[in-house]
Amino acid sequence: xxxxxxINNDDNNNNKVExxxxxxxxxxxxxxxxxxxxxxxxxxxxxxxxxxxxVIQMGLAxxxxxxxxxxxxxxxxxxxxSLWESKGSCGFRENALFQDYHGLKTFxxxxxxxxxxxxGGKARFDPDRIVLTAGATxxxxxxxxxxxxxxxxxxxxxxxxxxxxxxxxxRTGVRIVPIHCDSSNHFQITPExxxxxxxxxxxxxxxxxxxxxxxxxxxxxxxxxxxxxxDLLDFCVRKNIHLVSDEIYSGSVFHASEFTSVxxxxxxxxxxxxxERVHIVYSLSKDLGLPGFRVGTIYSYNDNVVRTAxxxxxxxxxxxxxxxxxxxxxxxxxxxxxxxRINRERLRRRYETIVEGLKKEGVECLKxxxxxxxxxxxxxxxxxxxxxxxxxxxxxxxxELKLNISPGSSCHCSEFGWFRVCFANMSEKTLKIALKRIxxxxxxxxxxxxx
Amino acid sequence: MRLIVPLQGVxxxxxxxxxxxxxxxxxxxxxxxxxxxxxxxPPPDSDxxxxxxxxSRSSLFTRGNSIGRVRVSSRAAPLAKPPDSPYYxxxxxxxxxxxxxxxxxxxxxxxxxxxxxxxxxxxxxxxxENLMESLMMQSDVDGGFDVSSIAMYQPFEGLLExxxxxxxxxxxxxxxxxxxxxxxxxxxxxxxPAVEVLAFCLxxxxxxxxxxxxxxxxxxxxxxxRTGVELIPVHCRSSxxxxxxxxALEQAxxxxxxxxxxxxxxxxxxxxNPVGNILSRETLHxxxxxxxxxxxxxxxxxxxxGSVYGDKEFVSMAEVAASGDFxxxxxxxxxxxxKDLSLPGFRTGVIYSFHxxxxxxxxxxxxxxxxxxxxxxxxxxxxxDTRFIEEYMAAHRQRIRDKHFLFxxxxxxxxxxxxxxxxxxxxxxxxxxxxxxxxxKGELELFEKLLSVxxxxxxxxxxxxxxxxxxxxxxxxxxxxxxxxxxxxxxxxLAESSTS
Numbered sequence: 021x022x023x024x025x026x027i028n029n030d031d032n033n034n035n036k037v038e039x040x041x042x043x044x045x046x047x048x049x050x051x052x053x054x055x056x057x058x059x060x061x062x063x064x065x066x067x068x069x070x071x072x073x074x075v076i077q078m079g080l081a082x083x084x085x086x087x088x089x090x091x092x093x094x095x096x097x098x099x100x101x102s103l104w105e106s107k108g109s110c111g112f113r114e115n116a117l118f119q120d121y122h123g124l125k126t127f128x129x130x131x132x133x134x135x136x137x138x139x140g141g142k143a144r145f146d147p148d149r150i151v152l153t154a155g156a157t158x159x160x161x162x163x164x165x166x167x168x169x170x171x172x173x174x175x176x177x178x179x180x181x182x183x184x185x186x187x188x189x190x191r192t193g194v195r196i197v198p199i200h201c202d203s204s205n206h207f208q209i210t211p212e213x214x215x216x217x218x219x220x221x222x223x224x225x226x227x228x229x230x231x232x233x234x235x236x237x238x239x240x241x242x243x244x245x246x247x248x249x250x251d252l253l254d255f256c257v258r259k260n261i262h263l264v265s266d267e268i269y270s271g272s273v274f275h276a277s278e279f280t281s282v283x284x285x286x287x288x289x290x291x292x293x294x295x296e297r298v299h300i301v302y303s304l305s306k307d308l309g310l311p312g313f314r315v316g317t318i319y320s321y322n323d324n325v326v327r328t329a330x331x332x333x334x335x336x337x338x339x340x341x342x343x344x345x346x347x348x349x350x351x352x353x354x355x356x357x358x359x360x361r362i363n364r365e366r367l368r369r370r371y372e373t374i375v376e377g378l379k380k381e382g383v384e385c386l387k388x389x390x391x392x393x394x395x396x397x398x399x400x401x402x403x404x405x406x407x408x409x410x411x412x413x414x415x416x417x418x419x420e421l422k423l424n425i426s427p428g429s430s431c432h433c434s435e436f437g438w439f440r441v442c443f444a445n446m447s448e449k450t451l452k453i454a455l456k457r458i459x460x461x462x463x464x465x466x467x468x469x470x471x
Numbered sequence: 472m473r474l475i476v477p478l479q480g481v482x483x484x485x486x487x488x489x490x491x492x493x494x495x496x497x498x499x500x501x502x503x504x505x506x507x508x509x510x511x512x513p514p515p516d517s518d519x520x521x522x523x524x525x526x527s528r529s530s531l532f533t534r535g536n537s538i539g540r541v542r543v544s545s546r547a548a549p550l551a552k553p554p555d556s557p558y559y560x561x562x563x564x565x566x567x568x569x570x571x572x573x574x575x576x577x578x579x580x581x582x583x584x585x586x587x588x589x590x591x592x593x594x595x596x597x598x599x600e601n602l603m604e605s606l607m608m609q610s611d612v613d614g615g616f617d618v619s620s621i622a623m624y625q626p627f628e629g630l631l632e633x634x635x636x637x638x639x640x641x642x643x644x645x646x647x648x649x650x651x652x653x654x655x656x657x658x659x660x661x662x663x664p665a666v667e668v669l670a671f672c673l674x675x676x677x678x679x680x681x682x683x684x685x686x687x688x689x690x691x692x693x694x695x696x697r698t699g700v701e702l703i704p705v706h707c708r709s710s711x712x713x714x715x716x717x718x719a720l721e722q723a724x725x726x727x728x729x730x731x732x733x734x735x736x737x738x739x740x741x742x743x744n745p746v747g748n749i750l751s752r753e754t755l756h757x758x759x760x761x762x763x764x765x766x767x768x769x770x771x772x773x774x775x776x777g778s779v780y781g782d783k784e785f786v787s788m789a790e791v792a793a794s795g796d797f798x799x800x801x802x803x804x805x806x807x808x809x810k811d812l813s814l815p816g817f818r819t820g821v822i823y824s825f826h827x828x829x830x831x832x833x834x835x836x837x838x839x840x841x842x843x844x845x846x847x848x849x850x851x852x853x854x855x856d857t858r859f860i861e862e863y864m865a866a867h868r869q870r871i872r873d874k875h876f877l878f879x880x881x882x883x884x885x886x887x888x889x890x891x892x893x894x895x896x897x898x899x900x901x902x903x904x905x906x907x908x909x910x911x912k913g914e915l916e917l918f919e920k921l922l923s924v925x926x927x928x929x930x931x932x933x934x935x936x937x938x939x940x941x942x943x944x945x946x947x948x949x950x951x952x953x954x955x956x957x958x959x960x961x962x963x964x965l966a967e968s969s970t971s
Contacts, residue, residue: 037766037801038735043672043832050835082624091618094607112595117586118816119661119809154660154818158839165697166547170676191671191697191836229544260541297541311624312844314660324543328550334692335664336840340816345845 047190049182053411057424066422068450076454079424081238081392082445083272083309085370086363090309093355118340121333123152127343130350131317135283135302137356138271143283149319151329152343156268156303156316158336160187160232163299163318166328167262168194168229174264175199175217175231177209179395179431179438181238188232197221197228200434203397206386207240209233209248214255230262230297231255236269236279239431239440240395241371241388243273246280253285253298262297271307271360273390274368286321296322304346306392307363313342367392367444370451374443377455381462392444396425399437401465410436421457550696557918558583558688558934565928572954580950580958583928585744585896587778587813587948589870593863594813597853605852606845621845627837629658633847636854637821641787641806643857644777644864649790657822657833658847662774662807664840665820666693666738669803672832673768674700674735680770681705681723681737683715685899685935685942687744687772694738703727703734706938712891713746713899715739717757724765736768736801737761742775742785742894745935745944749783749893755791763797770803777811777864780872781893792825799825808850810896811867817846871896871948878947881959885966896948900929903941905966914940924968925961 049055057079066074118124125147132145153159168174170193176184177199188196199217201207214231221228231252235244244252256263265282273279286298300319305311315338320326350356374394375385386395402409407429414427417439428438443451543551554560561583570578608620628634634653642650659665674680676699682690684704694700705723707713720737727734737758741750750758755771762769771788779785792802804823809815819842824830854860879889879898890899906913911933918931921943932942950958 037768037798037826039826039828039832040672040675040678040735042675043828048832048835080624084619084623087618087622090622091616094618095616112598113588113591114816116591116594116814116816117588119818154840154843155838161839166543169544169546172544186835187838191839260539262541293540310622312622314841314843322541322543324551328543328547331550332547332696334661335667335697337660337663337818339660339818339843339846341846341849342843 042191045190047186049186052182052430057414057418057426060418061424064422066450068447072453073422075418075422075424076450076457077424077445078442078454079426079440080445081306081442082311083306083363083367083392084446085366085444086309086359089359089362093349093352093359115340115344119337121152121330121337123150123338124340124343124347126351127338127347128152130347131302133353134350134356135270135319137353138276138307138360139279139281139283140276143281143287145283145319149321149326151318151320151326151333152338153316153318153333154314154336154338155311156266156301156305157183157187159301159303159316159318160184160264160266161190161192162329162332162336163264163301163325164188164192164194165332166325167264167299168192169227170194171226172229173197173221173226175214175221175228177201177207177213177231177233177237179207179239179428179433181234182426182430184232194229195226197226198432199231202434203386203438206242207237207395208245209252211251211255214252218259228259228261230264232264232266234266234268235282236267236273236390238269238391239393239426239428240386241391241393241440242386242395243279243390246285249280249282249285253282253294256297257294260297262299264299264301266301268301268303268306269391270302271363272367272392274364274371275389276364278389283319296320296325298322299325308359310346313346314338315342315346370443370448373448373451374441374455377452378458381459383458383462386438393440393442396439396441397437398439399435402437405436407436413437414439417461421461423454423457546697546699556688556691556934557915557931561918561922561928561930564922568926570926570954572951572957576957577926579922579926579928580954580961581928582897582945582947582950582958583930584949585810585946586815587810587867587871587896589874589948590813590863590867593859593866597856597859597863601852601856602849605849608848621848623844625844625847626834627841628834629656629837629842630844630847630851632851633658633842633854636851637806640854640860641776641821641823643860644811645773645787645790646785649787649793651789651823655823655825655827655830657830657837658842659820659822659837660818660840660842661815661820662772662805662809663689663693663820665805665807665822666690666770666772667696667698668833668836668840669770669805669822669824669829670694670698670700671836672829673770673803674698675733676700678733678735679703679727681720681727681734683707683713683719683737683739683743685713685745685932685937685944687740688930688934690738700735701732702738703732704936704938706936709890709901709939709942712748713743714748714750714754715758717761720758720761734765734767736770738770738772740772740774741788742773742779742892744772744775744895745897745930745932746890746899747892747895747897748890749779749781749785751783752786752791755786755788759788759791759797759802762801766801768801768803770805772805774805774807775810775895776806778867778871778896779894780868780875783893785894789823789825800829801826803829812853812863817850818842819846819850874947874950874952877952877955878945878950881955882962885959885963887962890942897944897946900943900945901941902943903939905969906941907969910940917941918943920965920969921962925965927958927961 061075061077064074066076128147128150132147135145173195176196199213286295298321303316318329384397410427426440565579565581568578570580607616634656638651638653679701682702705719707715792799802825806821808819822833888901914931921927929943929945
């Protein structure tokens with residue numbers, strides 16, 4: 021946390037041309053210890069047939085469980101590529117030339133309709149409030165540029181997605197002040213925790229510009245309760261700050277009724293001065309399993325933010341080709357309804373498989389209801405209840421079990437021993453192998469403890 | 472008003488005690504109101520974008536006394552205002568009444584956007600024959616379509632195959648004497664993010680780049696908006712055909728230093744925009760020597776490298792840098808397919824740097840602006856189709872050349888000269904003879920007359936920071952041959968009405 025490191029350009033050669041602070045800063049986070057996990061995976065990736073003893077990647081929140089639905093849709097509705105080709109030369113021409121930062125109207129309408137569907141129609145989305153960005157990463161950074169100045173802060177509840185340290189701070193110069201949450205109440209955000217975080221910032225002379233939450237939460241894999249959202253909005257109104265809700269996993273909630281989007285709360289509010297502090301981030305990377313397409317959106321109830329974000333999106337436009345390719349798919353009601361329903365169901369079953377498998381080994385997880393991962397508690401295995409103890413255990417899991425999972429400390433969790441474990445980026449068979457490795461490890465451990 | 476009247480009354484002896492106590496009460500009341508407004512809320516930074524208060528209805532949520540409208544950051548504020556550069560104003564005006572040779576013959580003809588549609592027929596044919604195959608890659612397992620090949624996370628800097636394809640393509644179109652190493656390359660979603668990412672890597676907030684002017688107006692937005700890096704124009708003159716000289720760079724640099732500005736590098740485009748001239752090997756060498764001497768960076772925006780139609784040979788800065796005399800690590804190239812391959816909608820950009828730390832930082836920054844995987848797949852297929860690319864580039868150059876000739880000839884017949892150019896999708900036109908006054912004001916008046924009377928959008932030199940008034944950039948590569956006489960006729964009428 022804090023400002024980027026001082027420049028150290030003058031190693032040996034005084035004539036070496038200088039780089040910027042942004043370029044030499046380590047705010048990108050890729051030098052942090054847990055990146056060793058990624059490296060280990062890259063060097064020895066698990067493969068069902070070719071490398072069954074390799075490292076299984078359980079640190080990447082990617083959704084592969086519903087690829088078959090995408091494939092069959094694209095093959096069926098897309099004979100000879102007609103879905104993706106522009107119709108006639110006029111269509112291609114528009115596609116090739118189109119670089120309007122407003123984005124294709126049909127695509128924005130399709131996104132709005134998809135977002136409504138995910139929320140069971142409990143909130144409406146106006147296509148003209150949708151700003152397109154090349155991914156949610158870009159959306160979060162862009163919003164940070166717009167809502168906060170360098171050295172201002174956003175309050176973010178812990179544990180949070182490690183990428184925020186980079187996405188919200190690196191180029192923007194904005195700080196993150198954590199809102200500490202703990203297991204005593206399932207890591208839910210409390211009004212007290214909000215106030216404490218705000219006071220902490222104020223005492224350090226840091227101006228708070230907003231709160232950014234992920235709902236459903238990454239890494240918890242759980243939705244934020246409606247009451248907590250209302251309290252949060254109330255807090256933001258009282259402090260006159262913004263509320264950003266990253267709802268990138270909204271379509272991955274196992275039971276639709278358990279998700280309350282901030283959009284539903286705002287839907288019933290007329291007061292513009294309350295509404296216009298609310299902004300939602302969404303993307304097709306998780307729910308639709310299309311991270312390679314780079315499609316993100318900012319949905320803002322603030323006209324000024326919409327206008328500004330749109331102009332700033334020139335730095336991160338969604339390819340016209342992508343918009344074209346996805347517009348029909350996302351507006352196909354039959355497909356989206358079926359996809360959302362089946363995807364949720366499969367994710368739920370995966371979640372149950374892993375949680376029950378872990379339970380058999382005496383490992384508890386936080387009660388989750390969404391997302392592509394579970395939040396596992398290995399506190400009882402720590403040698404010391406410290407960050408070092410946690411990283412030691414993580415290293416054992418990586419080296420001995422050959423499982424790359426994400427340690428809670430990388431998510432700024434205030435309690436040690438929690439780990440995020442992704443389960444949707446692999447086949448069921450691979451998941452079972454991962455569970456088997458855990459079983460074997462726990463077995464060995466039990467034997468050691470018993471003698 | 473209410474203050475003045477009672478005061479007058481008091482002064483003139485009317486009103487007496489009542490007014491005598493009313494005034495101080497009023498004053499006291501207004502003072503309290505003023506102080507209260509000053510106190511809440513107290514933003515240290517100004518936000519000129521705050522909208523006027525509207526009346527609020529009852530809400531579920533508590534609202535304290537000091538709740539105002541929530542603010543955006545001060546750096547976002549300039550973006551909220553409508554653009555004031557004639558470059559953007561002109562583009563917006565065309566949208567209100569765009570020319571169409573059949574359905575809207577009186578509309579505004581767009582000459583302000585550097586886009587080419589000259590070879591769409593070839594691209595369309597390629598797409599219809601190859602798009603499917605390039606996208607719908609097959610699974611090894613069952614031979615059916617494998618969506619994971621386009622759906623999954625891939626390295627943000629671009630697949631190795633697409634970088635290899637770009638490296639090869641760039642080498643071909645830049646004369647074949649320069650080779651590009653794919654590992655020094657990162658692929659982005661457009662030339663706009665390419666320029667911005669480089670600016671973020673090479674300069675801190677408040678530093679500056681020297682930039683030969685006239686320059687592409689979009690750089691103001693691309694470079695300055697979020698990075699806070701300044702652009703210092705280095706004025707070039709028609710006497711040199713607007714080619715930058717080392718003495719001009721020297722002068723600009725020393726003036727910058729006197730002002731306390733730290734210059735981190737030189738940014739220029741080659742072929743240049745808006746003039747369209749090709750920088751000679753000697754000029755490139757001189758720029759690089761200067762940069763070496765001052766220990767600053769060189770960014771060469773070569774986005775029009777494939778759109779060369781004149782006799783002069785295009786030489787990439789990469790070629791000059793590799794010639795061995797220089798510390799290459801200060802050289803960075805920008806490229807993209809928006810101009811040469813007419814695909815601005817696809818969003819294709821390339822950052823090429825000889826500095827490994829810049830490549831490393833740029834790679835990490837690509838998560839904010841990477842090229843989607845399906846587009847990468849299409850481009851791998853397109854750029855490696857060397858037979859098609861050769862045919863396309865030859866046609867592209869020839870057609871620009873032909874159109875250029877027609878356009879420049881048409882202007883010549885009106886007595887309107889153009890700067891010498893050999894590349895780009897535009898020409899740099901000297902309309903000073905049409906100015907009512909040889910000044911920026913005169914030029915902007917002409918710009919407005921061109922827009923509203925002649926109904927032509929051409930970008931005035933002022934928008935490009937040109938120091939000589941009267942120059943306009945006219946893009947001609949989206950025109951049909953039959954549009955050109957229409958344009959010339961309109962300019963002729965305007966010229967005649969100005970002199971009469």
